Amino acid sequence: MDAFLSHTTGKNIWQSELIRKYDLAGPRYTSYPTALQFSDKVGFEQWKAAVDNSNAQQTPLSLYFHIPFCDTVCYYCACSKIITANKKIAEPYLHKLMREISLQAHHISPTRSVKQLHWGGGTPTYLNHEEMSAIMSAIKQNFAWLNDDSGEYSIEIHPAGVDTKRISQLRSLGFNRLSMGIQDFDPQVQRAVNRFNSQAEVKRLIQAVRQQGFRSISMDLIYGLPKQSCNSFARTLDCIIELSPDRVSLFNYAHMPHLFKTQKQIDARELPEPQEKLDILKLSIEKLLSAGYVYIGMDHFAKPDDELATAQAAGTLQRNFQGYATHADCDLHGFGLTSISAIGDVLIQNVKQLNEYAEKIDDGVIPHFQGVVLSKDDNIRKAIINNLMCHFQITFKEIETVFNIDFQHYFAKELMLLKEMQNDGLVQLDKHGLYVNTAGRLLIRRICMVFDSYLHSGAHTPTSHTAAKRYSRII
Ligand SMILES: C[S@@+](CC[C@H](N)C(=O)[O-])C[C@H]1O[C@@H](n2cnc3c(N)ncnc32)[C@H](O)[C@@H]1O
Ligand code: SF4
Numbered sequence: 172m173d174a175f176l177s178h179t180t181g182k183n184i185w186q187s188e189l190i191r192k193y194d195l196a197g198p199r200y201t202s203y204p205t206a207l208q209f210s211d212k213v214g215f216e217q218w219k220a221a222v223d224n225s226n227a228q229q230t231p232l233s234l235y236f237h238i239p240f241c242d243t244v245c246y247y248c249a250c251s252k253i254i255t256a257n258k259k260i261a262e263p264y265l266h267k268l269m270r271e272i273s274l275q276a277h278h279i280s281p282t283r284s285v286k287q288l289h290w291g292g293g294t295p296t297y298l299n300h301e302e303m304s305a306i307m308s309a310i311k312q313n314f315a316w317l318n319d320d321s322g323e324y325s326i327e328i329h330p331a332g333v334d335t336k337r338i339s340q341l342r343s344l345g346f347n348r349l350s351m352g353i354q355d356f357d358p359q360v361q362r363a364v365n366r367f368n369s370q371a372e373v374k375r376l377i378q379a380v381r382q383q384g385f386r387s388i389s390m391d392l393i394y395g396l397p398k399q400s401c402n403s404f405a406r407t408l409d410c411i412i413e414l415s416p417d418r419v420s421l422f423n424y425a426h427m428p429h430l431f432k433t434q435k436q437i438d439a440r441e442l443p444e445p446q447e448k449l450d451i452l453k454l455s456i457e458k459l460l461s462a463g464y465v466y467i468g469m470d471h472f473a474k475p476d477d478e479l480a481t482a483q484a485a486g487t488l489q490r491n492f493q494g495y496a497t498h499a500d501c502d503l504h505g506f507g508l509t510s511i512s513a514i515g516d517v518l519i520q521n522v523k524q525l526n527e528y529a530e531k532i533d534d535g536v537i538p539h540f541q542g543v544v545l546s547k548d549d550n551i552r553k554a555i556i557n558n559l560m561c562h563f564q565i566t567f568k569e570i571e572t573v574f575n576i577d578f579q580h581y582f583a584k585e586l587m588l589l590k591e592m593q594n595d596g597l598v599q600l601d602k603h604g605l606y607v608n609t610a611g612r613l614l615i616r617r618i619c620m621v622f623d624s625y626l627h628s629g630a631h632t633p634t635s636h637t638a639a640k641r642y643s644r645i646i
Pocket of ligand 2: 240241244248250252
């Protein structure tokens with residue numbers, strides 16, 4: 172843990188000139204290679220070989236369930252979701268999802284314990300308690316669920332659709348961690364994005380969550396939304412600090428209506444100017460750090476005793492499709508529309524269309540769509556990017572020992588590219604390793620991009636038009 176960062180104000184981490192120079196569009200590296208490298212050549216055969224290998228090693232499991240439905244649309248949303256107030260639509264999906272659970276479980280050794288579980292969306296609480304219970308029963312029947320509450324079992328909550336009774340039902344199903352989408356408490360901002368929840372409502376829920384013994388509460392905020400200003404967001408942050416979640420995710424709103432249709436409903440003239448947006452981020456970092464949160468990396472903050480912070484200190488933090496995670500040793504199996512699995516060297520994604528999903532399940536096949544098998548070079552770069560994202564440093568010897576390479580020779584081009592960042596004070600390089608300075612931490616994605624061979628080999632170099640269209644800006 173970097174004591175300096177956890178106790179400093181935003182002053183050291185915030186370097187306006189460097190942000191202006193290095194804030195390009197780039198990937199978020201929830202995986203390396205990113206989904207742009209997936210192809211339909213990778214399917215069941217590669218998935219099965221990876222699962223067999225993990226069965227032999229009894230690798231523990233992390234399970235992800237995607238519930239794609241939402242009642243109403245939040246205009247900013249870039250998630251994979253289906254908006255419908257007709258709850259009947261969910262029913263057939265749930266049957267298919269339960270069928271997928273048994274289709275995958277058929278190949279997975281039943282003694283591999285489920286150390287982690289996450290339900291995301293969309294809005295998992297779109298489902299009623301009975302529907303959720305049915306899915307949970309299917310999970311518990313097919314996998315080695317940990318009955319002693321020692322697993323990390325989490326769910327994403329939209330506070331608007333949840334009451335205190337629901338919170339206790341979620342706990343009874345086995346969830347012990349919870350993340351809540353807040354985004355912004357300001358009524359004008361809420362109107363501009365069509366998403367409503369009051370601080371009083373959230374406070375009641377948080378009290379229930381604590382009474383029920385949930386072990387970690389996380390809250391999502393977004394900066395850069397329409398009608399947001401430093402003053403308005405300062406009030407939201409004060410409310411959040413008072414509610415005192417264990418983790419805060421502070422996401423950058425990327426206005427990309429060409430990619431996400433619902434964003435067309437946002438009036439671009441109401442978005443904060445770039446300088447105001449940067450000021451909002453700076454203020455947020457200052458407020459969260461001085462309230463005692465630690466900057467974990469990317470968009471994440473946590474209390475010093477939260478598992479994310481302790482995993483970072485212990486060197487076990489990793490990145491996965493849900494952001495930062497604490498179990499580096501698990502295979503991730505995704506279930507449901509668009510979900511992604513990471514099993515050994517295989518990354519594989521399910522289909523994205525509801526009818527295609529249903530057809531494949533009815534045919535008795537796991538609904539894979541596309542994926543990639545990591546090469547040795549991918550694995551080396553993945554390890555480097557993971558270390559930089561989670562621990563802000565790489566020790567050359569460690570990489571050399573694991574992968575049997577000469578780091579200086581293998582990465583001669585990258586080390587040259589890093590010289591400019593070194594001169595600008597973002598990183599330090601010596602013969603033993605690469606260390607990210609405090610000033611480089613907000614720009615960590617940009618530093619990782621140096622090691623991304625796909626960005627440099629293809630049409631989409633970091634500065635190109637294509638990258639700007641596909642990826643959000645870093646800050
Ligand atoms: C699947 S949603 C969370 C669960 C639930 N649907 C909700 O809205 O409360 C995950 C999070 O992604 C973030 N998010 C969604 N669209 C975004 C965008 N365009 N830019 C930045 N963050 C976004 C929001 O903070 C949201 O809480
Ligand atoms: S932010 Fe959450 S509730 Fe809103 S549309 Fe996206 S997934 Fe649905």
